[in-house]
Structures are given as C-alpha cells and as structure tokens.
Amino acid sequence: MFASPIDFFWWWWRPFILRKEVWDWQALDRIQQSCDDTAANADLAVLLMQEGLAHLFLVGRSVTATRARFEVPIPRKHGCAMAAYDTALNDFFARVLDAFLNHVDFGLVQCVVIASLGFTKDQFCDHMLLQATCRSDMRAVTENKARIVLSRAPSGYPHSLKDVLGEKSHVDLCFTNCPWETDHNL
Secondary structure, eight states, X not given: OBOOOEEEEETTTEEEEEOOSSBOHHHHHHHHHHHSOXXXXXXXXXXXXXXXXXXXXXXXXXXXXXXXXXXXXXXXXSGGGHHHHHHHXXXXXXXXXXXXXXXXXXXXXXXXXXXXXXXXXXXHHHHHHHHHHHOGGGHHHHHTGGGEEEEEOSOSSGGGHHHHHHOHHHHHHHTOSHHHHSOOOO
C-alpha cells in the first residue's frame, strides 16, 4: 500500500495521471490487466460489417480494442455500374480479409463473430473460405472455420458492438469448448 500517482498512456496520444490515496494490490492488478496488450489477451474477435464499412475488434476480459477500420465507397448495384460494384466489393473484401489475417490469431482467439445487417457477412464468409482454399497462407482459417460464427448486427458502426455482444445465443457458443475441441469421430 503506497500513495503515488501513476502515469499511464491512455490510447497512445493522451497521457494522463491517475491518483489514488492508497493503492492496494487489487487496484494495481486491475490497472495492469487493462493496460496489457489486447492482442495477447483477446478471447473474441468481432468483425462488424456493412457494404463499404468494416470494423475489426479484439475483445479481452477488460478491454475492447479497435484493430482495423475500413470505409470504401461502393457504387450502386443498378445499371452500368454493376461491374464496378462487383470490383469494388471484391476489393473491399480483400482489404478486410488482409486485416483479419494480420490481427486475428486463432491460437489466442477462441471465437470470431462476423456480424452485419443483410447478406454482407455471408458474402464475406464465402469470399474468405474461397480464398482459404486457394491460398496456402490461410490454412488457419480452414482449420478453424467451426470457430467462425455469423450473426446479425444493426449496422457496421462501433455502437453496434454492444448489440452483438449482448446476444446471448452466439456468445455462449463462442465461450464453450464443445464445437471445436471435441472429437466427433467416435
């Protein structure tokens, strides 16, 4: 138990000083947990999407961190812009997939939730699995596709994360070991 200010770097550009009269081990432990690297302690990865917008989050015990954000203009589906729509959507999915592969480690993350309004999550999941069969560097995706859960989200914006994580049905599935750690070949 000691009384001293502690300097932390909240985010990476806003330093602040946290003061408390008496520091006990529980308070210091909680602060240490919240300041640890989120990528090393993430239990869940959440990808919120809508056409042209995606946010990738890593969710740990005490911290949720935004790892990637993409906003790409997607042309309309009608008329002569249909070819440009397909090209833009494939380019958007390729960018999101690269960020997904860079930030999500299936050795640490128990589950991945891909959420969107409409069919964007299904299109992205199909694109990801198709790329995984073609590319040898995406072997982790094919081996862990049982850990990928598709869900509905109101939008692709970060405020929808609360709704996605509040859905009890698929979050319970994410934190059980049954779907991917049991042997089904009895």
